Amino acid sequence: MMSNCTLLRWTHLESAEDIARTAAERVSRIAQHAITERGCFSLVLAGGSTPAAAYAQLATIKADWQRWHIYFGDERCLPTDHPERNSRMAAETLLSKVPIPADQIHPIPAELGAERGAELYSKTIHSALPFDLVLLGIGEDGHTASLFPDHEESAATPVIAVHQAPKPPADRISLSSTTLGNCRQLIYLVSGTGKQTAVHRWMEGDPLPVSRIQSMGESEVLIDRDAMPANTP
Numbered sequence: 001m002m003s004n005c006t007l008l009r010w011t012h013l014e015s016a017e018d019i020a021r022t023a024a025e026r027v028s029r030i031a032q033h034a035i036t037e038r039g040c041f042s043l044v045l046a047g048g049s050t051p052a053a054a055y056a057q058l059a060t061i062k063a064d065w066q067r068w069h070i071y072f073g074d075e076r077c078l079p080t081d082h083p084e085r086n087s088r089m090a091a092e093t094l095l096s097k098v099p100i101p102a103d104q105i106h107p108i109p110a111e112l113g114a115e116r117g118a119e120l121y122s123k124t125i126h127s128a129l130p131f132d133l134v135l136l137g138i139g140e141d142g143h144t145a146s147l148f149p150d151h152e153e154s155a156a157t158p159v160i161a162v163h164q165a166p167k168p169p170a171d172r173i174s175l176s177s178t179t180l181g182n183c184r185q186l187i188y189l190v191s192g193t194g195k196q197t198a199v200h201r202w203m204e205g206d207p208l209p210v211s212r213i214q215s216m217g218e219s220e221v222l223i224d225r226d227a228m229p230a231n232t233p
């Protein structure tokens, strides 16, 4: 499996705030271009905590929100209103603050359980591919979305039921690396000293889940100083 590391544009920023601001600028520009070219913009949101500040920034921009379509890269198998749901974080920081039509926001039905939710979501995303933009984070072990080390995935399965995830909760749903790469552009948001080891391994070409994803077009890593491995030039 070839690492995507050599295909990435690494953008070094000073702080998490710089990542949030730059990410919002990138998403805004990509959205405008997609809407000009194709009349709509499909965005896959990353989960976890890093993107929250970027989503809050995004909520302040002027955009043709009626033409935005929102998907999720992964979800935790928790009730829809659970504070640890990725869909709840996105709603609180962005989706409750902008007028994207409700039927254009597509949360992963992970409350139905990993298998059922994955089956339903694979039908939901089928007509949306390729996505215009996918946002992703990276975990300290090199996972991304809910694709974890030592977890097998099949290219034939576009949306994966995940069990025994090392990052709680154990049961999750994730777009596969093939599906996540089925996009025109991809941006990783990487912040904090906890990510240094995973970033170093990624740069070294280690076979990590984050290394598996290759977009159809440009892929960029927005990374702050804290997340860069020591002694990086």
Ligand code: 6PG
Pocket: 046, 047, 048, 049, 050, 051, 074, 075, 076, 086, 136, 137, 138, 139, 140, 143, 144, 145, 146, 167
């Ligand atoms: C999740 C996320 C996960 C996240 C990374 C980084 O559901 O947990 O999708 O892949 O992006 O674990 O998380 P932080 O941004 O909180 O460091």
